[in-house]
Amino acid sequence: MTKGREAKGREAVAQPDVSVIIGAYEAMPYLVECLASVEAQTLDPARIEVIAVDDGSTDGTGEYLEEFAARAPMPVTVIRQENSGGPSGPRNVGLSKAVGRYVFFLDADDRLGPEALERMVAMADENGTDVVLGRVEGVNRNAPKSMWGKTLKRTDVFSSNIKFTLSAQKLFRRELLERHGMRFDESLFTGEDALFTMEAYLRADGISVISDYTCYYLVGRTDGKHVTKSGSYTLRFDSARALMNLIAEMVPAGPKRDSLMIRPFLITVLPQFGPRFLKETEEVRRHKLELAKPLMDAHWNEGVARLLKVHERLRLHLVAQQRLDLLDDVVEFVGAKRKPDALLEKRGTRLYLAYPHFRSKKAGIPDWVYLAGPREARSFPGWRRTPPPSFPRRVIRRLRRLLSSRGTTAAA
Structure with missing residues (x-):
């Protein structure tokens, strides 16, 4: 009343x-x-x-x-x-x-x-x-x-x-x-x-x-009565689903939608697959994957994935693939705050972070999942946005500078 x-x-x-x-x-x-x-x-x-x-x-x-x-x-x-x-x-x-x-x-x-x-x-x-x-x-x-x-x-x-x-x-x-x-x-x-x-x-x-x-x-x-501390994990998936559906309804597919989708994936879904996940019962673990599957099928894509850090992207990729056999290794590695080896390729313009199962033929995870974006890569020595000039280009630049300096001297 x-x-x-x-x-x-x-x-x-x-x-x-x-x-x-x-x-x-x-x-x-x-x-x-x-x-x-x-x-x-x-x-x-x-x-x-x-x-x-x-x-x-x-x-x-x-x-x-x-x-x-x-x-x-x-x-x-x-x-x-x-x-x-x-x-x-x-x-x-x-x-x-x-x-x-x-x-x-x-x-x-x-x-x-x-x-x-x-x-x-x-x-x-x-x-x-x-x-x-x-x-x-x-x-x-x-x-x-x-x-x-x-x-x-x-x-x-x-x-x-x-x-x-x-x-x-x-x-x-x-x-x-x-x-x-x-x-x-x-x-x-x-x-x-x-x-x-x-x-x-x-x-x-x-x-x-x-x-x-x-x-x-x-x-x-x-x-301990604060609302954000209460509620089961099923309620978290309910809220993620509602927010993802709203974004999908109001924003056309593309980069703008992707930029908003990272919020429910990062804040609501990903924490369900953090260190606590390793201690939960097999029934809960599999139930979480089941609840995540329709969300991943509907809204997870490479555009969203590339906006995340490697360890975030890798875990969600494995959730999307329902690879519980591989997910545990990654969650344990991240939870222990271990640092992955860094691999520079393509003349320093590509930085791969070798979290578990990197380039494992058995795991079959694509290389791009481990590729660091510019924000994450810039803190690693040797990484660069664009490749250094090739040897012929360096020679040409030196000759141009030399000729330019000689021309200036002659004019003087």
Whole structure:
């Protein structure tokens, strides 16, 4: 049963700039700092509304939300409902109530930087962008890093590294979400935010990235209840399948699609075949290969493979080939952090990394699987992008320089 408490002062406030949507389940005591960070925002409270959905908590979360609503300087709506089993339901409920020009999804165990909303709204307004990413910092947990090198006023998912941050903690233009009927997939219990955010990236008229200010603090819970730590491996394959299908539906086959496909392969599928794989039961190991097979058959290709490092590409190639007999050797080699021998060929322009089964006739793995790309190869002495000039060319160049110098001397 759903119970709602209407936002105090809502009827007296014009359309807010941003609706902060908080889905909360068993969020105490983290919720205290979360809400304090909302209250401390430098953006005028009249320009903010908060919609908090208590998803059947029993630890006082709902009561604390109502206490906050009674004293907060901005309009707050608290909705209390029976547990839905995942984060998608509360977010969708909150989104259905939102009236702000933008929405921001704030997890109840995380917190905002004081200037976060002011900076993000200003960035979106100044550049007309539909999605704004604010720099994320981890507290007792890892946070994405590769996309924060530079503030970008206007970019897209193909021209930046934002595909590696698909959590929902972004500023989204609400009109974009409503125009396309976008909601979180409630059938997914992990990776549901990746699906939502990737769709927003692909539909957005411009994306902004704020790298010079920490907008969001991603807090690691010590009670083991964080959503990203829960869920079986079957749920991971479900989320990978959903994201791959979305990318395939929205992006035509080719280099652009390949550049996005590496995200689910690298972040969701590949970790299932890491060091832990060696310790799992034979039944689980074979089940993982079975779950991976339709994904590999549908979406794995040489274009995607060549964008990965050799050890990543090799493992996924063996998964695609269902070669459990060879995969164990590679997983063990990589897990032990052993360095493969490097082999330079073609006058230094081709670098092969000799991971297990390299040029084994019995294994039959193509050489290109072991070929390092430019980013990986450039750290190896002797590798070069283009071959050195041949002996005749070197002789001709020397003669030209000699003749040129003689001509200059004669003229003088």
